[in-house]
Amino acid sequence: MRTKLCIAFLLLTACTNGGTMTPAGGGGGAQIQTIDVNLTLNPSSQTPAGNAGGYSPAVTNVAVGTFVRFVNSDGFAHTATAIPGATTFPAGSPYSSSAQTQSGTAISQSWSSGTLPAGASSQTLLVDKAGTYLFGCFYHYGGPMRAEIVAH
Ligand SMILES: [Cu+2]
16 A cells, blocks of 8 residues: 555656756756646646747746756647747747747747657757746647746
C-alpha cells in the first residue's frame, strides 16, 4: 500500500505542467521555465494584453537571467513567435512565413520557435531584459493562440 502511494505521487509530480527545472549537467543552475504549447487542451482566457489561449501559463512570470522554452504537447504543429513591440494582441495575425523558421536566442529580440511538430521543443530563449513580451502561433493566431511573458 505504501509503495503504491509513493508511485502515484511520483507520477503526479512528473506530470505537472509549467514547472521550472534545472538543466542536466549543471551550468551554474540556470533556470528554464517551460511553456506548454497545446491548442487542444489550453482554453482561452483574458489577460492584460487581451484574449489569450493555446499556451500554459497564459501569463508566464520569469526572472531576468533565466530561460524559457516551448514544448508542444499537442497532436499537431504550432509555433511560438514574438510580436515585437506589441502591448496588446493585434486583431489580425502579425506574422509572415518567416515565423515557420526558428530564430532568436533572447526574449527582447525578434524570435520564433519555428514550426514545432507534435512533441517537439523549441530553442531556449534567454530572458535578457525586464518587460512584457507577447507571442503567438503562426498557424492559429486567431484561435486565439497567443500568450504573454512578463520578465521581472
Ligand atoms: Cu498553433
